[in-house]
Amino acid sequence: MTIAPKPSFVLSMRHLLGIEGLSHEDISGLLDLAEEFVELNRQVEKKRTSLRGRTLINLFFEVSTRTQASFELAGKRLGADVMNMSTSSSSMRKGETLIDTAITLNAMHPDIIVVRHHASGAVELLARKVDCSVINAGDGSHEHPTQALLDALTIRRNKGHIDGLLVAICGDILHSRVARSNIILLNAMGARVRVVAPSTLLPPGIERFGVEVARDMREGLADADIVMMLRLQRERMNGSYIPSMSEYFHYYGLDEKKLAYAKPDALVMHPGPMNRGVEIDSIVADGAQSLIREQVEMGVAVRMAVLEALSRSLPNA
Amino acid sequence: MLSDRSPILLANARIVDPSRDLDIVGDLLIAEGVIREAKKGIGAAGVPEGTDVIDCRGKLIAPGLVDMRAFIGEPGAASRETLASASQAAAAGGVTTVICQPDTSPAIDNPATVDFVLRRARDNAIVHVHPMAAITKGLEGKEMTEIGLLKAAGAVAFTDGVKSVTNAQVMRRVLTYAGDFDALIVHHTEDPNLIGDGVMNEGEFAARLGLLGIPKAAETVMLERDIRLVALSGGRYHAASVTCVDTLEELRRAKDAGLNVTASASINHVTLNENDIGPYRTFLKVAPPLRAEDDRKALVEAVGAGLVDVIMSDHNPQDVETKRVPFAEAAPGAIGLETMLTAGLRLVHGGEIELMALLRAMSTRPAELLGLPGGTLKSGAPADVIVVDTELPWVLDPNELKSKCKNTPFDEARLTGRVVRTIVSGRTVYEYV
Numbered sequence: 001m002t003i004a005p006k007p008s009f010v011l012s013m014r015h016l017l018g019i020e021g022l023s024h025e026d027i028s029g030l031l032d033l034a035e036e037f038v039e040l041n042r043q044v045e046k047k048r049t050s051l052r053g054r055t056l057i058n059l060f061f062e063v064s065t066r067t068q069a070s071f072e073l074a075g076k077r078l079g080a081d082v083m084n085m086s087t088s089s090s091s092m093r094k095g096e097t098l099i100d101t102a103i104t105l106n107a108m109h110p111d112i113i114v115v116r117h118h119a120s121g122a123v124e125l126l127a128r129k130v131d132c133s134v135i136n137a138g139d140g141s142h143e144h145p146t147q148a149l150l151d152a153l154t155i156r157r158n159k160g161h162i163d164g165l166l167v168a169i170c171g172d173i174l175h176s177r178v179a180r181s182n183i184i185l186l187n188a189m190g191a192r193v194r195v196v197a198p199s200t201l202l203p204p205g206i207e208r209f210g211v212e213v214a215r216d217m218r219e220g221l222a223d224a225d226i227v228m229m230l231r232l233q234r235e236r237m238n239g240s241y242i243p244s245m246s247e248y249f250h251y252y253g254l255d256e257k258k259l260a261y262a263k264p265d266a267l268v269m270h271p272g273p274m275n276r277g278v279e280i281d282s283i284v285a286d287g288a289q290s291l292i293r294e295q296v297e298m299g300v301a302v303r304m305a306v307l308e309a310l311s312r313s314l315p316n317a
Numbered sequence: 318m319l320s321d322r323s324p325i326l327l328a329n330a331r332i333v334d335p336s337r338d339l340d341i342v343g344d345l346l347i348a349e350g351v352i353r354e355a356k357k358g359i360g361a362a363g364v365p366e367g368t369d370v371i372d373c374r375g376k377l378i379a380p381g382l383v384d385m386r387a388f389i390g391e392p393g394a395a396s397r398e399t400l401a402s403a404s405q406a407a408a409a410g411g412v413t414t415v416i417c418q419p420d421t422s423p424a425i426d427n428p429a430t431v432d433f434v435l436r437r438a439r440d441n442a443i444v445h446v447h448p449m450a451a452i453t454k455g456l457e458g459k460e461m462t463e464i465g466l467l468k469a470a471g472a473v474a475f476t477d478g479v480k481s482v483t484n485a486q487v488m489r490r491v492l493t494y495a496g497d498f499d500a501l502i503v504h505h506t507e508d509p510n511l512i513g514d515g516v517m518n519e520g521e522f523a524a525r526l527g528l529l530g531i532p533k534a535a536e537t538v539m540l541e542r543d544i545r546l547v548a549l550s551g552g553r554y555h556a557a558s559v560t561c562v563d564t565l566e567e568l569r570r571a572k573d574a575g576l577n578v579t580a581s582a583s584i585n586h587v588t589l590n591e592n593d594i595g596p597y598r599t600f601l602k603v604a605p606p607l608r609a610e611d612d613r614k615a616l617v618e619a620v621g622a623g624l625v626d627v628i629m630s631d632h633n634p635q636d637v638e639t640k641r642v643p644f645a646e647a648a649p650g651a652i653g654l655e656t657m658l659t660a661g662l663r664l665v666h667g668g669e670i671e672l673m674a675l676l677r678a679m680s681t682r683p684a685e686l687l688g689l690p691g692g693t694l695k696s697g698a699p700a701d702v703i704v705v706d707t708e709l710p711w712v713l714d715p716n717e718l719k720s721k722c723k724n725t726p727f728d729e730a731r732l733t734g735r736v737v738r739t740i741v742s743g744r745t746v747y748e749y750v
Contacts, residue, residue, distance in 0.1 A: 097638075097641075097642065098642065098643065099641055099642075117643065119642075119643030119644070119645045119646055120526055120527035120528050120597070120643070120644065120645060121526065121527075121528075121596070121597030121643050121644045121645075122643040124596060124597060125597065125641075125642075125643060139527070140527050140528075140643070140645065141527030141528070141529075142526060142527030142528075143527070177527060180525075180527060203523075203524035204519050204520055204521070204523070204524060204530060204532075205520050205521030205522075205523075205524045206524060208521045209521075209524070209525075
């Protein structure tokens with residue numbers, strides 16, 4: 001069964017560098033378009049041709065299996081020629097600069113480049129040097145727009161709406177681009193956001209982001225409709241930000257006991273990959289309230305929607 | 318044929334001399350490399366034959382600027398800046414004396430290197446150049462340098478450049494010993510541990526950009542420590558670059574207690590704030606980092622009141638390779654020799670500071686602190702003089718800058734006012750046409 005695209009929705013910008021700058025209408029439009037692709041992805045015949053003849057390059061300076069695979073599938077299902085470049089490729093290891101890589105790729109006339117980099121602002125820097133469209137797949141601690149979009153889609157599908165919900169984002173907020181993009185998006189869509197973390201993992205000035213702040217899981221999860229857990233990177237555990245994994249799990253890790261502080265019908269999310277036993281225990285991760293697997297499914301659909309919406313603004317679209 | 322060292326009469330200008338609180342309309346006569354006099358009516362009374370009479374109606378005449386902190390890459394980083402190129406930039410910016418930093422490669426931590434720099438400057442620079450020498454050998458923060466011999470060789474003060482001496486015992490000994498030689502210790506106060514992985518001012522803006530922040534405490538904590546050590550050991554101390562309200566409070570306390578403590582602020586911190594970083598612009602990445610607007614305003618007020626004694630350019634040329642990278646990876650630093658005065662005039666035009674106070678901070682006070690002859694238009698002083706058109710509008714084109722590196726925070730800025738003539742030892746070394 002082929003689904004005719006709704007030609008009315010266009011993301012009238014060249015790049016998707018972040019949620020910052022997207023309007024309520026932009027976000028709703030992308031989520032609605034993504035819904036169509038969720039249906040498509042469940043068919044046998046998953047292919048569309050809207051990106052046929054287009055070249056998509058995945059340029060991942062930071063290793064990522066799920067996001068890169070998700071974008072690759074998304075591009076191919078839309079009919080694009082997809083090329084993957086990651087840190088395992090030799091020139092990036094040889095120390096070629098970000099700018100030189102951008103200029104080299106640009107000379108090959110790609111239509112869309114999807115970039116992930118470990119430094120905040122790197123994707124924007126690259127976007128200034130290329131003629132094609134750029135999608136930010138995560139830049140340092142700054143933004144990860146497609147993650148926030150897929151999280152929003154997951155929430156909307158399970159709760160029916162986003163506005164008015166209380167979303168608790170728990171974990172290393174300081175270093176998290178997922179947290180930042182989600183905060184911006186959820187606020188734009190009328191949800192209430194609360195961040196929960198030890199003080200050393202909260203960014204200075206976080207109160208001014210329009211979020212509530214809690215330093216304790218009981219207080220933090222009270223009345224929450226959605227509990228979003230963030231991954232704690234191992235480097236943070238060496239005593240510089242928090243003293244140990246066991247102390248972190250004891251006070252901030254999500255287990256059944258802490259989940260009970262939230263609403264009885266609260267749902268659990270995690271951007272992955274999970275550190276089981278550190279920020280979340282397996283019973284909860286695999287339990288009835290977990291949306292973690294659905295998030296991955298939504299990821300491909302959302303990325304197809306983003307690619308489709310951006311491609312409608314490409315020259316000769 | 319007018320020779321290079323003919324007498325010069327700068328006529329009909331507004332003459333401002335902060336060394337005497339002088340602000341008059343008149344003429345300034347220069348002969349044989351020194352200032353003869355500055356007053357009304359010299360031209361009318363008659364000048365020596367062969368005098369080059371330059372009409373400066375509508376312009377400002379001031380002492381040439383004395384820039385207390387500029388990084389020049391000799392020895393070791395000539396690709397970033399040489400004494401020749403730095404002096405060209407200085408002349409174009411109205412800076413007639415440049416104090417260069419010792420964190421070169423090798424460091425200026427022995428008399429032979431001081432001598433090298435002075436000779437290279439004598440042969441290649443068109444303005445006066447004096448080096449500061451290192452406080453510790455190799456800038457390692459462990460062993461004191463030969464302060465006596467270095468001073469005798471021509472070092473005008475002592476600093477470890479952008480590095481802080483983290484060992485308090487070393488700092489105490491240095492201050493104690495330097496006191497015997499009346500040597501000025503200039504210290505960049507930033508605790509490297511509190512900086513950690515920080516790359517810009519800690520606060521909401523850093524959080525939004527996803528960049529780790531540097532708390533103001535990194536600066537203030539070290540200054541507080543140093544002030545206590547000055548009280549303990551005596552000696553003359555100068556804070557190399559103060560940026561925030563908390564530090565100013567400590568400085569006020571030290572001065573009120575009668576300690577021999579003075580301070581500089583960089584032109585970047587008095588004219589810019591952290592928001593100017595905008596979309597990760599690396600030319601705005603400096604050390605210490607740009608702070609909030611409240612800090613900037615307090616800093617300007619402090620300069621006006623004399624609490625902060627000096628404004629310096631903090632000239633730090635950085636190659637494209639170290640700047641055209643993600644913000645966190647970029648080297649800190651901005652050039653400033655050529656733009657310091659113009660940027661400062663913004664503050665005057667905006668009513669934030671008096672012209673007299675600005676010029677005092679950029680010429681008279683640094684000369685006084687370093688025991689150098691500039692910063693004044695008194696009779697007999699060296700003829701290091703600038704003529705400034707304070708109202709001239711212009712747009713900064715980085716390609717026109719004389720510095721080898723073009724990392725200016727004022728890239729494509731619209732500016733009002735600039736130097737139109739720079740005279741060093743009675744000779745015109747720069748003219749704007």
